[in-house]
Amino acid sequence: MVQVRNLLLSYTKIRLIDLLLMAQLKKCSELIYPHRHLLSIEDLAQVEITGLLDLADRAAETNREISKKRDTLRGRTVINLFFEPSTRTQSSFELAGKRLSADVMNMAVKSSSVSKGETLIDTAMTLNAMRPDILIVRHHAAGAVELLAQKVDCSVVNAGDGSHQHPTQALLDALTIRRNKGRVEGLTVAICGDILHSRVARSNIMLLNALGARVRIVAPSTLLPPCPERLGAEVFTSMDEGIKDADVVMMLRLQRERMSGSFVPSTREYFHYFGLDQEKLDFAKPDALVMHPGPMNRGVEIASSMAENSRSVIQEQVEMGVAVRMAVLEALSHHLPDEV
Numbered sequence: 001m002v003q004v005r006n007l008l009l010s011y012t013k014i015r016l017i018d019l020l021l022m023a024q025l026k027k028c029s030e031l032i033y034p035h036r037h038l039l040s041i042e043d044l045a046q047v048e049i050t051g052l053l054d055l056a057d058r059a060a061e062t063n064r065e066i067s068k069k070r071d072t073l074r075g076r077t078v079i080n081l082f083f084e085p086s087t088r089t090q091s092s093f094e095l096a097g098k099r100l101s102a103d104v105m106n107m108a109v110k111s112s113s114v115s116k117g118e119t120l121i122d123t124a125m126t127l128n129a130m131r132p133d134i135l136i137v138r139h140h141a142a143g144a145v146e147l148l149a150q151k152v153d154c155s156v157v158n159a160g161d162g163s164h165q166h167p168t169q170a171l172l173d174a175l176t177i178r179r180n181k182g183r184v185e186g187l188t189v190a191i192c193g194d195i196l197h198s199r200v201a202r203s204n205i206m207l208l209n210a211l212g213a214r215v216r217i218v219a220p221s222t223l224l225p226p227c228p229e230r231l232g233a234e235v236f237t238s239m240d241e242g243i244k245d246a247d248v249v250m251m252l253r254l255q256r257e258r259m260s261g262s263f264v265p266s267t268r269e270y271f272h273y274f275g276l277d278q279e280k281l282d283f284a285k286p287d288a289l290v291m292h293p294g295p296m297n298r299g300v301e302i303a304s305s306m307a308e309n310s311r312s313v314i315q316e317q318v319e320m321g322v323a324v325r326m327a328v329l330e331a332l333s334h335h336l337p338d339e340v
């Protein structure tokens with residue numbers, strides 16, 4: 001009898017310790033990411049960025065195993081709502097959600113009632129009524145995703161809003177740099193091309209600064225915003241000077257869909273002065289990484305030979321895109337309600 005009582009007591013103790021550990025673990029993940037949404041890099045503290053990158057690093061390893069599936073989001077619903085075209089971001093969010101066992105729906109915006117004049121908010125409210133847990137949104141207007149996040153009950157991830165923010169792109173870029181260089185702090189990163197229209201540049205400048213990198217922006221003056229130094233980077237209008245001794249050279253395409261009027265005389269001339277080729281890359285450190293968020297316009301901002309160069313980590317950026325989006329979905333899942 002005494003033996004049974006002692007056995008029960010030790011079992012209860014073990015269960016209690018188990019529950020305490022579980023609660024502690026949940027608290028830790030909440031500490032890593034205390035937000036309900038991911039809208040802008042501006043909202044993240046350095047420790048939160050590092051926490052997400054660590055989580056993504058582990059996801060990247062899982063993604064290289066034969067069995068990639070985990071139960072983290074079982075029973076949860078993720079909706080991709082993309083009002084702008086996307087190859088990488090949309091497919092990697094879909095894959096990330098599926099690898100975490102969520103039900104993932106890709107909203108076909110072109111064939112939806114948006115084409116009949118339904119507003120962004122009405123579309124979002126309609127989807128909200130279907131009780132999704134996480135909404136991934138890309139929109140051509142800066143600020144649209146934040147506005148939508150105020151109207152719905154679920155978590156919202158900004159998958160790119162106009163020329164404002166693309167937070168998961170900056171996270172995957174930082175992860176790629178960290179995995180190749182072992183750190184981000186102290187590195188010189190040159191972001192080159194159409195800075196004026198680039199949400200990737202804005203998110204990257206904020207994130208790289210938060211992690212202690214030295215950030216440069218390199219562009220013709222027509223493709224720089226007014227007062228470019230306010231972005232938090234050193235400004236260059238010559239590729240040779242901007243790339244000199246850089247550890248990372250990140251190329252951006254001309255974002256014609258956001259241009260009104262002509263910003264460069266011709267793509268041929270643009271390539272001559274600002275396109276990355278071997279001659280220009282020689283100004284960077286011999287082990288400099290070549291990066292591009294995609295989609296690439298070969299022969300405009302980057303030579304084909306540079307995209308396929310042994311120093312190019314462009315395909316690894318795509319791979320890290322899935323890992324980072326898994327980490328973001330997992331971090332947000334800790335804030336989803338456990339019961340109705």
Ligand code: CP
Pocket residue numbers: 085086087088089090160169293294295
């Ligand atoms: N880098 C990026 O956002 O690519 P997509 O437009 O293909 O999603």
